[in-house]
Amino acid sequence: MAAITHRPSGHYQVRVRIEGRYITKTLRTKAEAERWANVISSEVILGTYFDRSHAVKTHMGDLLERYIAEVTPTKKSAAKEAQRLRMLKREFGHYTLAALQPEVIENFKLRRLAQRSAQTVVHDLNSLRTVINHARLAWGLKIPSNPAENIKNPKLPHSAQRKRRVSADEERYLLLAARQYDSPLLPIMQLAVETAMRAGEMLRVRWRDVRLDERFVKLYDTKNGEDRDVPLSSRALALLHALKPGAMDETARIFPAYEKSDCYQKAWQKLKPRRPPKLPHFWPPKLLHLAGVI
Template sequence: MASIKKRVLKNGTVKYDVTVTKRGAPRLFKSCSTMALAKAWARETERDIERGAWRGTAMAEEMTLGQLLERYSEEVLPSKRSGTDLQSRVRRVMKHNIVRLPLIALTPEQLAQFRDMRLKSTVQVGGPKGKTIRRISGQTVRHDLALIRAAIRHALREWGLVLPAGDPVQHVRLPPQSKGRERRTEGDEFERILAEARSSKSPKLAAAIEFSVETTMRRSEVCNLRWKDINFERKIARCLVTKNGDPRDAPLSARAIAVLQSLPRRDGDEGELIFGMKPGSYTQAFNRVVDRLGLENIRLHDLRHEGASRVAQKLNGNVIALAKVTGHKTLSMLQRYTHLRAEDVATLLD
């Protein structure tokens, strides 16, 4: 049964403290601003307990957002293909005060303040020879909020989390998506990158860079390729680790095959990684090359844009064949990665 006690605070505010004691649930408390609200809450709570629909909010009251993200990072992310990158994002989000809030107190207003604060913050990019400061992009903030949303929804489904108002992230306006990058290498930039990579401490870096452009493969696809995945006779590479989880056969150009054949390999070890680098190490090695050359605003993933644009020109607009090379399943994504220069298109019109 329920009991309601009237309480007057020092500032004159009146509160009505409700206690519900009923078999099937622990003793429950709530403070309401009016007697009507107190009675309504007591009736609803007793009704939920009677029909077995009552679920407690103890987890939401005791667990902070930071604790939730830590558990999500430890138990869920290792099984995801992009888990390492997402764990790095968790560590970045953990630096902000919002992670100290109990989940029960995490409101859309609090998340909107986090969003606005992130949009105003800056990050330092570049190596020791050319560091620059730039604003955090809207896309980065979208990814931060998506991570929080994924962790909360997983806890709601799997861990017994109860939030009376549901997932708070769904009520937060996301920043607009960033404009897709159109950066390609220009002039002799690509040749300079290859030359610098050949002189680096990473013995297969230059080969990986050239292979990435020739095949348009993603970083993870390149780094996870093994010799057993290559069929030189059919001129294909079997990509088992892909972004969407579906294996695919990537066609290999004559130059891509030549790059592979130039690499050393151990006899009989078909399971050997071809390029011998983890995705993160590949990115770091590429960034060091770019930094030493003093090139601005170029990233490893831009090689995929460069490769897609080169292949598109070779295929004279055959989007079906181009999609087979890049692995894209939609024309919209294919367009985002293909950046033909006007002068290149003009040559096709002659």
């Protein structure tokens, strides 16, 4: 049953009792108050009523910050995810969940596509969906639906390049660029070509994991969750011997310069515009990420 009260301000306050508690709303005219009361009462009768107070009070920025603090540190790609979520906070942080409508997210998608690759935008949208779904399931956030759920991911371009091996010519030109500009990435690139290890795997390897006498590197908790032994070619073995310091700390990483997550990306960004003209579409991280296949 709804009760409508005329307030001293001239507005009308509606009170509707639902399951032993009252929800209220103040509107400008009595007609608006009656319409709102009828809508809420009808939803209660039909069983479709949903309490929107959480959506009105909760800001997306608060959800993202909590997720970064509580959930992101438990993931392998924590640094990269935190960076993406902070970007989403800058974009959506001031919106309440009630105001974060699908059209807002769709507009973001279109603007982002003008600046970044389709794959990056897919990651952005998936992260946004994940945070909101986690808030609903784990933190008890009450909202009728996830506003990002039905936003279509951009279509990823079909890349024939990803299905072929790096040619000897391309490998030579790529390594030449790293040598010419004295890039600190050169040994990482060489090891990637020789071992087919992922970039993240190489950057996590410590000297205690390198078995030079047995000619393999032990990888723990890889992307698929399993441990793996990576055999070492003669060139990989020579490279690791050259990298190995005299007074060695077994717990040290073989590439200590990249312990900070952003150092690796910054090094790639410096090398990117200096790639040889013969490789106009080649982006070096693909060599590392795809284990010798672009």
